[in-house]
Amino acid sequence: MEIDLSRVTLRPFELMDAHDFLIWAGDDRVTGNLRWPVLTSEEEALAFIRDVCLPHPWRRSICIDDRSIGFISIFPETGDDRFKAHIGYGLSHEYWGKGITTRAVSIAVSQVFNDLPHVLRLQAFVRTQNKASQRLVEKIGFQREGLLRKYTYLKGTIYDVFVYSLLSSDLLPLPQSYSSQIVL
Amino acid sequence: METPQNMISSSPGRIYLRPMILSDVDDYMVWATDSKVARFCTWEPCTSRDEAIKYITDKVLTHPWLRAICLEDDRPIGYILIMPVDDIRKEIGYVLARKYWGKGFATEAVRLVTAEIFKEMPEIERLEALVDVENVGSQRVLEKVGFTREGLMRKFICIKGSVRDTVMFSFLPSDILK
Numbered sequence: 001m002e003i004d005l006s007r008v009t010l011r012p013f014e015l016m017d018a019h020d021f022l023i024w025a026g027d028d029r030v031t032g033n034l035r036w037p038v039l040t041s042e043e044e045a046l047a048f049i050r051d052v053c054l055p056h057p058w059r060r061s062i063c064i065d066d067r068s069i070g071f072i073s074i075f076p077e078t079g080d081d082r083f084k085a086h087i088g089y090g091l092s093h094e095y096w097g098k099g100i101t102t103r104a105v106s107i108a109v110s111q112v113f114n115d116l117p118h119v120l121r122l123q124a125f126v127r128t129q130n131k132a133s134q135r136l137v138e139k140i141g142f143q144r145e146g147l148l149r150k151y152t153y154l155k156g157t158i159y160d161v162f163v164y165s166l167l168s169s170d171l172l173p174l175p176q177s178y179s180s181q182i183v184l
Numbered sequence: 185m186e187t188p189q190n191m192i193s194s195s196p197g198r199i200y201l202r203p204m205i206l207s208d209v210d211d212y213m214v215w216a217t218d219s220k221v222a223r224f225c226t227w228e229p230c231t232s233r234d235e236a237i238k239y240i241t242d243k244v245l246t247h248p249w250l251r252a253i254c255l256e257d258d259r260p261i262g263y264i265l266i267m268p269v270d271d272i273r274k275e276i277g278y279v280l281a282r283k284y285w286g287k288g289f290a291t292e293a294v295r296l297v298t299a300e301i302f303k304e305m306p307e308i309e310r311l312e313a314l315v316d317v318e319n320v321g322s323q324r325v326l327e328k329v330g331f332t333r334e335g336l337m338r339k340f341i342c343i344k345g346s347v348r349d350t351v352m353f354s355f356l357p358s359d360i361l362k
Contacts, residue, residue, distance in 0.1 A: 080342045120347060121339045146335015149354055150310040153272050158309050163352075165338050 003064065003095070005103045010060040010072065010111075013053040017061060017068040018046040024070055024092035031090055033127070033154065058116060062091060062104040069095050072108045076119055084121040085112075102136050109140060113168045120168050125152055125161040134162060142166045199292050201251035204244050204263060208252060209236050211260045212244075215281040224316040225279060226343055253280065253293045264293045266301060272309040274301070290325045295361060298329055302357045310354055314341060317349040326353045330362035 013021070022045040024030045026038075039045050053059050053071075062070035070091035076082045087108075091101045113119060124142060126133045138144070142164035152159045204212070215221045216230040216239070230236050244250060248268065252260035262280035269275050276297065280290050302308055315322045317336060327333060331353040340350040 083342060083347055084340065143338070145337050146352060148334055148352065149332070150356055151273070153270065153309075158272060163335065163337060167339055 001098075003098045003100060005099060007064050008100055008103045008107075009063045009066065010104060010107050011063060011066070013049050013059065013061045013068070013071075015046060015049055018042045018049060020068040021045045021049060024068075024090065027093055029093050030070070033130070034088065034090060035154065058085075058112060060108065062089075062100065064095070064100075070101065070104070072104055074108065074112045074116065074119070074122065076116060082118055084123060085116065085119045087122050087124050102139055105136065105140055109166065109171070113171065122166045124164045126164060127152070127159045127161050134164075137164045137166075140166065141170060143170075199253050199255060199261075199289055199296075201264065201293065201296060202254060202258075204240065204250060204252045204260065206237065206240055206245070208260050209233065209240055212236055212240060214283075215262055215279055218282055220282055221279060224319045224322070224343065228344065251297075253278070253289065261289065262293075264297055266297070266305075266311075269312070272307060274305065274308050274311050276311055276313050285321065290322070291328050294325055295329045298331075298355055299361055308357065310356055312355075313353040315351045315353065316341075316343070317351055323351055323353075328362060329355075330360060331355045332359070 019042055022039060022042055025036065025045060025048070026040060028038075031039075037044075037048070039048060056073060057076055058074040060072050061068040062072060070089065072087070072089045074085045074087055076085040087105070089101055089105060091104075109122070112122070122142075124133070124137050125148070126137065128147070134144075143166070145163045145165055147160060148163050149160050150158050151161050151163075210233075213230060213233065213236050216227075216236055219229045222229045227239075230239065244263075247265060250263055250265040253262045253264055254260050261284045262278065264276070264278040267275045267277065276294065278290055278293060280293075298311065301311065313322075313326055313331060315326065323333070332355070334352045334354055337350050337352055339347045340352075341348050
């Protein structure tokens, strides 16, 4: 089923998203490689939206027709390191493979450097086996900087990751005739 | 000859490593006051003996793993340290007085520590080093020891208010020292 990508929007989470949130956030295929807790009820989803998503520096719901089907987070580090931010995302399994996450990340990237002006570097640490995510960030224009061996410890396993970055300076405006080619 | 605990020495014994002590302060000031040494470090050059004593007391003696790099006369010419990043990753750092640059002392110190540290800390899965893109001397030290140069990370580290490009190196327990 093709999706008209103009129906894809980003907005902050709302408590009313709890039911839709649980559908994808309770799915291990979506959040299994994230550091999120296991969510098994709407009460837990509501608490997670209220206590984690709403206070988050930059977390958005990926929506189709304003219904939450996933998330994108930009998480700056603290103190002297707050110029660099980690990007993460997840999408309801039903909507995989249609270019939705790529479109959503592209929208996020176009907004975040304005919303968080102290952020100079977006970075993604993508496990070597996660080819879909590697293709996604490369399409957006992230640069692969290298392979970091045994870098990430997640749920009992240590992973090699590719490190990618997108700098605010990578997105400096181009002459009008090129601007439509910057980001998918 | 028995090597006392906490001393690590290389053969043929050009340098050895031991804990720093407060009475090292005058040797410490030789490199700590030098702005060329401080250039790629997070700290500003030290400006007084009192400041040096305070820094050694508050930061050096309390450090979880820091060793003075000493010549045969037991006087430090620099130090080398291991910082925890998380449960499985540690970062190595070192500093040397400028008079002793270019003679292979840093390479020896890094090789000594890398050879021993995985036995002392068996939980380490990854030892890493982050080197400023312009600090070519330090990059060569790590390459000579056998660290893997993994990539150039753009605008990765903030040093004294300036965001710098940084080269990432790593050494795993399964890697071979050169």
